[in-house]
Amino acid sequence: MPFKPCDIVQQAHGQFFYGVIQDRFGGKWYVWPGFFYIRGADFRNLDFFTTEWGDTGARMYEILFRAIEKHKHSFAQEKYVNIFHDGIARNMQEGLVSVLDSCWIHFINSSNWANVDMTAKFERISDYLKEIEGI
DSSP, rough: BBOOOOOOOHHTTTOOEEEEEEOOOGGEEEEEEEEEEEETOGGGGGOOOOSSOTTTTTTHHHHHHGGGGGGOOOOOOEEEEEOTTTTTOOSSSHEEEEEEEETTOOOOTOOTTTTOHHHHHHHHHHHHHHHHHHH
């Protein structure tokens, strides 16, 4: 979710794709679909499902990224932040968010796929968004 103006197309600097890289074992990688730009794609041929080795978007490795030299591309900057200053979170899903390119926030596990107590995180998010407006 953007928390200030964010132009992912401009961030791509002419590349045909841009986003948050997900590096996995064996040299496999993909771009997380939650913050992903691809120029002129036929989305009927894209597959954002998981694999046994990666989460959402991992199937894109075989479809698109396997043939791309990732070192020739730039990717979004990702910063993980524990939104609880007192350390209340017991794990990543409960307490971390990721800030992307200083303009977008990913709440991590907002659908609660990890089946953890998200009550405190949801209560804290509104205050945290007020804090980061100045990032």
